[in-house]
Amino acid sequence: DSGVTQTPKHLITATGQRVTLRCSPRSGDLSVYWYQQSLDQGLQFLIQYYNGEERAKGNILERFSAQQFPDLHSELNLSSLELGDSALYFCASSVEGQGFKAFFGQGTRLTVV
């Protein structure tokens, strides 16, 4: 158990819909990272927050957004969903902002039908 909690574990939704994925970081970790893992693209960095502020941005689509709340939990919002958005979405956390010791959650498997 990494200490990073992601909910829900599985999500099935229709094209065009909007979903919210939730991540609770390890106690004391200030940084949260979001990743997308698909079979053809591998693990892709989406976005990082550090203590509530956006710190780094990767290949995140404009239809996707994220935020980190004062209690340090984070949410990833995916809207206007397409079939190609089906993937595993991982959240990771670290106490620092460099990602040197990042702990990953078990992921949310999103299926868009």
Added chain:
Amino acid sequence: TQLLEQSPQFLSIQEGENLTVYCNSSSVFSSLQWYRQEPGEGPVLLVTVVTGGEVKKLKRLTFQFGDARKDSSLHITAAQPGDTGLYLCAGRPTLRSFVFGPGTRLSVLP
């Protein structure tokens, strides 16, 4: 084009054999990390290497960072079925991004 390339893509060996997997880039990285991921789980950090030429050992696993900080290798001695998984290297090409390699899928047969 992948910033980080990994080879081989797949590796199937017998228990007790040694193996080496590679992570290569044309870019210089300030540090590289190795993760292992098992089916249905998130990646688990194995090691971070930060100094060119650095060698780190973790039980039967030996990690090396190239002198030019463009490549890294992971050597496993006397592989066991419990070593089976997807081995990923990762790094920060800039201060504002993280990249992962495509991974080496290792299968150790008993």
